[in-house]
Amino acid sequence: MKRRKQIIKYYISLHFATFACMKTEPELFKLKPIASLTMADQVESQLREYIIKRSIRPGDSIPKEMEIAEALGVSRNVVREALSRLRMLGLIESKKKRGMILTQPDVMKGLERILHPTILDMNVRKELFELRLVLEVGLGDLLFLRKTPEQLQQLDAIVEREQRATTQIERIRCEVDFHSTLYEMAGNDTLKRFQTILMPVFEYVVEYESKLEHTSVGSVTHADLVKILYGNNPEAFPNAMRKHLMPHLEHL
Amino acid sequence: MKRRKQIIKYYISLHFATFACMKTEPELFKLKPIASLTMADQVESQLREYIIKRSIRPGDSIPKEMEIAEALGVSRNVVREALSRLRMLGLIESKKKRGMILTQPDVMKGLERILHPTILDMNVRKELFELRLVLEVGLGDLLFLRKTPEQLQQLDAIVEREQRATTQIERIRCEVDFHSTLYEMAGNDTLKRFQTILMPVFEYVVEYESKLEHTSVGSVTHADLVKILYGNNPEAFPNAMRKHLMPHLEHL
């Protein structure tokens, strides 16, 4: 009897899909592939809606798997697939007998699963690199707002290490450390994690750009940036960083 | 016999968990909650590793569900939960008989599922708002690189509409349109989608900041920004945008 119910649903969803397609594309045969949402897709969507509509807060519990399954008329299996997704995003956690509770989702959790250079195609990587440049140029005000003497000294140390560096590897390490420390200084966890996740994506850039001769060497060094940060003039930062990143910007 | 295998695995993972706990926390009762990865977690992780290690390209196919299940010694059920997650991230697609193929994952797919104001707590929303400010200040170079006459005219139109606006709602709409158009001008799809997803998160800001009296009114208007964009001096942009956003920056 339950199976019958499911079959009916199939027809309904098919009907809706066709209707939606006709509505958005009145021309005959515009042929956008039918969405064909699986049950799991729909349950996932409904669960998210449920959470939002009822404004369920972190710590609150949501219905048991069986209750959801029965309420939606699907198998527990399907519900579990949907819940599995939300669990991955950090939206829910489940304890053995307590049922499931809403948790504060981790904004970056989905991202860090796919931000891997071999998975993303060149074009997306290029866009993410641009994103990085944009972030660093705009970072100034957060830095001036939250810089601490310790962090400034840390930057000093990195600059010094860089000047003493003899190998290319060491210089690259300093480069990475310097910029990472900047993100740290910004005092924004989301931003910092974003940078951490993004970093491995840019390995290709080093390789790619090392092949090109730099038409203009970055005229602003790390030391110059630190000097600005020691000062009290946020206006100076963006364009200093722009000049520092100019070699990269010119390759866009 | 298969069940036996699984039971053994349980003991092993328990052992490791205990060991890891003791190793990182020699002090008695430091009590950090045991990770306790589920099978689905592990399978998901292994699948991602498999894809990366073998450098499988979009369009390539991956093993059938049953093959994976047998290879890993878990039930098809577990494999499906893991695959369901990857499917949600846009990492794979599955056709009825063709099996599953790798697809170019959508960087923002995970994000857009949780970036909803009622789900995120205040702190994260604040961080995301900061992120937005950082992005807009740093956006300049992409804008100058890719601006088109049509887009500049579009900005003009918005500014004009804003000046004629009589209601607060209309002014807010213009505000949103203006900044959205900027992201569009940057010619970076990832960035643009990021902004689109982020927008609804900031509704609270309007509400929140309207309660505070602005100590300094943004001295740089949209019209000023457009004038700069018509020009040919990227250096002028970051600090102009900083001044434009100053009322927000001051509330950080």
Place this chain on the structure above:
DNA sequence: TTTGTATTTATGTAGTACATAATTATCTAA
């Protein structure tokens, strides 16, 4: 009061069965 044991319950995993859709193979008719 504390400790230990049994019960209950919700999640985690296994396994079977079948529906659905797409591919492939086979067969028929012009």
Place this chain on the structure above:
DNA sequence: TTAGATAATTATGTACTACATAAATACAAA
């Protein structure tokens, strides 16, 4: 022979059942 219809094959999608595991609760014993 080839086009077109039909059947067999196969991998995913869904349902259902069974049991393991862990946590909470209740209750008994020291």
